[in-house]
Amino acid sequence: MVVGTVLRSHAGGYLVYLSEKDITLQCQARGRLKKERVSILTGDRVELADLDFDQQTGLITGCLPRWSLLSRPQIANVDQVVIVQAVRQPEWNQLWCDRYIVHFQLELPDCTPVLCFNKCDLVDQEIALTLRRVYESLGYRVLMVSARTGSGIEELSTMLENKITVFAGPSGVGKSSLLNALEPSLNLKIGVMDNEYGVGRHTTTYSEIYRVKRAGGPAWVADTPGFNLAELRHPEPVDVMWQFPEVINLSSDCRFSNCLHLVETGCNVIEKVVELDICEAYDGSQVPPPLVSRQRYDNYVTIVNEAQQEQSLLRETSTKKESSVKQVGGRKGKAVSIPRLSGRYRAESRRTQKQRLDAGITSEDEDLNEDDQE
Ligand code: GDP
Ligand code: ZN
Numbered sequence: 001m002v003v004g005t006v007l008r009s010h011a012g013g014y015l016v017y018l019s020e021k022d023i024t025l026q027c028q029a030r031g032r033l034k035k036e037r038v039s040i041l042t043g044d045r046v047e048l049a050d051l052d053f054d055q056q057t058g059l060i061t062g063c064l065p066r067w068s069l070l071s072r073p074q075i076a077n078v079d080q081v082v083i084v085q086a087v088r089q090p091e092w093n094q095l096w097c098d099r100y101i102v103h104f105q106l107e108l109p110d111c112t113p114v115l116c117f118n119k120c121d122l123v124d125q126e127i128a129l130t131l132r133r134v135y136e137s138l139g140y141r142v143l144m145v146s147a148r149t150g151s152g153i154e155e156l157s158t159m160l161e162n163k164i165t166v167f168a169g170p171s172g173v174g175k176s177s178l179l180n181a182l183e184p185s186l187n188l189k190i191g192v193m194d195n196e197y198g199v200g201r202h203t204t205t206y207s208e209i210y211r212v213k214r215a216g217g218p219a220w221v222a223d224t225p226g227f228n229l230a231e232l233r234h235p236e237p238v239d240v241m242w243q244f245p246e247v248i249n250l251s252s253d254c255r256f257s258n259c260l261h262l263v264e265t266g267c268n269v270i271e272k273v274v275e276l277d278i279c280e281a282y283d284g285s286q287v288p289p290p291l292v293s294r295q296r297y298d299n300y301v302t303i304v305n306e307a308q309q310e311q312s313l314l315r316e317t318s319t320k321k322e323s324s325v326k327q328v329g330g331r332k333g334k335a336v337s338i339p340r341l342s343g344r345y346r347a348e349s350r351r352t353q354k355q356r357l358d359a360g361i362t363s364e365d366e367d368l369n370e371d372d373q374e
């Protein structure tokens with residue numbers, strides 16, 4: 001069985017890389033796969049037949065099971081996400097950093113995101129060290145790099161070997177520059193800035209993986225666009241809490257059960273929020289600290305509030321949906337929901353018509369009866 005990796009969709013088919021031959025083939029999916037609606041995505045491992053190396057074509061006959069799936073953009077078999085941010089230009093924004101972390105932890109719960117701070121040539125060591133300390137204390141791997149000077153690029157490159165890695169982050173932070181530094185032959189366009197979120201150059205539905213040549217084995221990387229708020233995952237408020245290790249670390253001591261640690265007087269998490277210089281709370285020891293910094297806590301509250309707003313919006317729309325159904329038949333708990341039809345469109349079955357005529361009740365009465373049971 002010959003197995004290749006889908007690099008992207010192309011002309012109604014797919015570009016598939018075959019490592020044994022170091023060749024990229026244009027492949028169509030076998031008709032049966034289309035009929036069975038088997039989706040084939042960038043990153044998928046596919047079985048190939050009818051290989052023609054002169055024409056560089058092949059036929060996809062099957063898709064192997066996926067071990068992970070990123071939803072925006074859709075990429076299968078992602079091994080790790082590198083969240084790229086600039087320490088300056090654009091100015092580092094910790095709220096967006098934390099939003100990206102929450103989003104990708106929820107997207108791919110089995111892989112802890114790696115934080116990559118780019119443009120380190122623009123700040124002094126002290127600032128870079130602070131960022132490193134804060135996030136290493138929380139258990140994240142942190143890389144300080146500069147696509148411009150090349151510092152840190154070798155460390156980044158090594159961790160990509162034999163993996164599919166997604167580079168995520170707003171545009172303008174230097175993702176394309178980093179990919180070019182890792183593999184100059186990619187020659188990606190750089191320096192195209194978009195709106196305030198750094199969103200837009202390509203869409204969240206476009207996906208492609210590129211190969212970075214490494215001695216220890218090929219590395220696959222994807223450049224992805226930035227997200228705006230609406231495109232991020234909308235978790236349950238309590239799920240947000242689980243993405244903040246220092247909040248979780250303290251919440252077992254909270255005297256309230258089901259506490260989101262937002263406003264309650266006497267909540268011990270809120271009591272442990274500190275106004276200290278961030279370095280004093282987070283010493284880089286790779287253990288969540290017994291304190292929560294004001295900045296991280298504020299971001300936690302913001303993201304929980306966003307999740308709560310999302311929830312109440314959802315509840316509103318589902319109440320609207322509910323009122324379009326009504327409960328009929330049976331005693332309490334046994335009633336079934338049926339769509340509420342407006343009287344005008346309601347066709348009466350012969351049987352109900354007969355029953356109604358037999359019992360001598362009107363259609364209107366019947367409606368009232370059913371509503372009474374709601
Ligand atoms: P992307 O939108 O995330 O792909 O970012 P680009 O790679 O297009 O880079 C955006 C801008 O940042 C460009 O003007 C780059 O030259 C610049 N840039 C990228 N990396 C660095 C770096 O390490 N240091 C500095 N000073 N500028 C960088
Ligand atoms: Zn609490």
